[in-house]
Amino acid sequence: MLRTMRETMPTNLGFAILGLLHQVPQSGYDLRKVFASTALGNYSSSPGAIYPALRRLEEKGLVRGREDRSTSLRPRKLYRPTAAGSKIFRGWLRKEIERDDVSRGVDALMLRFAFHSVLEDQGASHRFLVDLAREIEAYLEELDSQKKIFPEQAPIQSRLALDAGIEQYRALVRWARGALEHFKEDV
Amino acid sequence: MLRTMRETMPTNLGFAILGLLHQVPQSGYDLRKVFASTALGNYSSSPGAIYPALRRLEEKGLVRGREDRSTSLRPRKLYRPTAAGSKIFRGWLRKEIERDDVSRGVDALMLRFAFHSVLEDQGASHRFLVDLAREIEAYLEELDSQKKIFPEQAPIQSRLALDAGIEQYRALVRWARGALEHFKEDV
DNA sequence: TCGCACATGTAACGTGTTACATGATTCA
DNA sequence: TGAATCATGTAACACGTTACATGTGCGA
Numbered sequence: 001m002l003r004t005m006r007e008t009m010p011t012n013l014g015f016a017i018l019g020l021l022h023q024v025p026q027s028g029y030d031l032r033k034v035f036a037s038t039a040l041g042n043y044s045s046s047p048g049a050i051y052p053a054l055r056r057l058e059e060k061g062l063v064r065g066r067e068d069r070s071t072s073l074r075p076r077k078l079y080r081p082t083a084a085g086s087k088i089f090r091g092w093l094r095k096e097i098e099r100d101d102v103s104r105g106v107d108a109l110m111l112r113f114a115f116h117s118v119l120e121d122q123g124a125s126h127r128f129l130v131d132l133a134r135e136i137e138a139y140l141e142e143l144d145s146q147k148k149i150f151p152e153q154a155p156i157q158s159r160l161a162l163d164a165g166i167e168q169y170r171a172l173v174r175w176a177r178g179a180l181e182h183f184k185e186d187v
Numbered sequence: 188m189l190r191t192m193r194e195t196m197p198t199n200l201g202f203a204i205l206g207l208l209h210q211v212p213q214s215g216y217d218l219r220k221v222f223a224s225t226a227l228g229n230y231s232s233s234p235g236a237i238y239p240a241l242r243r244l245e246e247k248g249l250v251r252g253r254e255d256r257s258t259s260l261r262p263r264k265l266y267r268p269t270a271a272g273s274k275i276f277r278g279w280l281r282k283e284i285e286r287d288d289v290s291r292g293v294d295a296l297m298l299r300f301a302f303h304s305v306l307e308d309q310g311a312s313h314r315f316l317v318d319l320a321r322e323i324e325a326y327l328e329e330l331d332s333q334k335k336i337f338p339e340q341a342p343i344q345s346r347l348a349l350d351a352g353i354e355q356y357r358a359l360v361r362w363a364r365g366a367l368e369h370f371k372e373d374v
Numbered sequence: 375t376c377g378c379a380c381a382t383g384t385a386a387c388g389t390g391t392t393a394c395a396t397g398a399t400t401c402a
Numbered sequence: 403t404g405a406a407t408c409a410t411g412t413a414a415c416a417c418g419t420t421a422c423a424t425g426t427g428c429g430a
Binding site: 214215216219234235237238239242258260261262263264 | 407408409410411412413
């Protein structure tokens with residue numbers, strides 16, 4: 001019997017989990033602590049998010065969990081990525097940067113870059129930064145032209161809010177250019 | 188018969204709509220065009236988001252829609268904020284900036300500031316910017332100490348990703364300090 | 375024995391996404 | 403008549419949020 005199974009991609013939270021599991025096998029509880037205590041904290045550390053996300057990853061065959069009784073505490077379930085999980089994750093890391101990725105907030109993009117070490121490929125990181133700078137600058141031109149079109153009588157606060165966004169993007173371009181120095185370009 | 192009605196706050200999308208309706212009464216279709224064509228575009232312009240959001244606002248008594256047959260086209264429903272809607276909206280604009288507002292992404296904060304003109308209160312905008320800079324700087328210290336704690340052997344990409352966030356926040360502080368000049372402080 | 379830290383989960387709910395359906399009017 | 407544009411909506415679905423429930427072993 002053929003099952004059609006949508007096999008949708010994991011969400012950002014799913015990929016974040018997958019990335020952390022690439023560093024070291026962990027339990028849901030461990031992951032919650034990571035999300036609660038680090039800059040990844042914009043992702044939820046609540047059990048109602050983590051455990052279902054782990055289960056979905058397992059159902060898709062991207063991670064596998066097994067009981068760990070080595071401690072004397074209540075047995076934990078240690079998860080680690082499967083081969084399929086690793087493949088999907090690497091594909092996600094290498095995905096082309098599109099305009100939408102930039103205009104809908106760079107968070108997901110930075111999450112990807114943060115886990116780029118998994119690739120062990122300096123060229124990939126280099127390309128990522130080059131592409132990121134290029135896409136942001138294209139988007140900046142869009143924002144600039146929006147600023148010009150902005151009606152004169154538009155409230156100062158709206159115009160300033162647009163400026164805030166522009167300045168943040170500019171800072172990101174500078175950052176990307178600087179970060180480039182850390183990676184060798186492919187020949 | 189007493190109805191207990193949760194009366195939850197609108198979402199960001201709801202507040203964005205409420206703000207746009209404060210500028211000029213509009214139909215769902217108009218709003219979709221605004222979201223599709225401006226920097227507010229990170230909010231959805233899909234009918235499946237806008238129309239339900241409008242209905243929810245109406246159910247809560249925050250906006251009221253009425254048919255407009257002035258055009259020869261299919262009649263549109265023009266929405267405008269009610270007195271209650273205006274009150275809620277102004278309360279939202281004036282809400283204290285909390286640490287979480289900063290660490291969970293500044294988008295909602297900037298949305299608020301963009302609509303600050305509704306208040307017609309320079310002091311409020313001034314305070315907003317001062318508070319924003321203060322909270323961001325506090326959060327920056329948190330990020331800085333996280334950077335120090337960061338294990339030496341942590342992948343360069345992770346450290347750089349953290350830097351990217353830091354640089355964006357710094358840019359925002361600079362922006363806030365500059366924007367301050369446009370508003371008179373209360374005495 | 376009581377409470378706490380460790381550890382895993384579930385149920386109800388709200389909302390955004392995608393895709394589809396429909397209605398009204400104009401113009402070729 | 404058919405296509406295009408204006409305009410409003412719904413249904414199925416996935417996911418995160420909040421709040422609650424449960425289990426295990428340790429130390430006071």
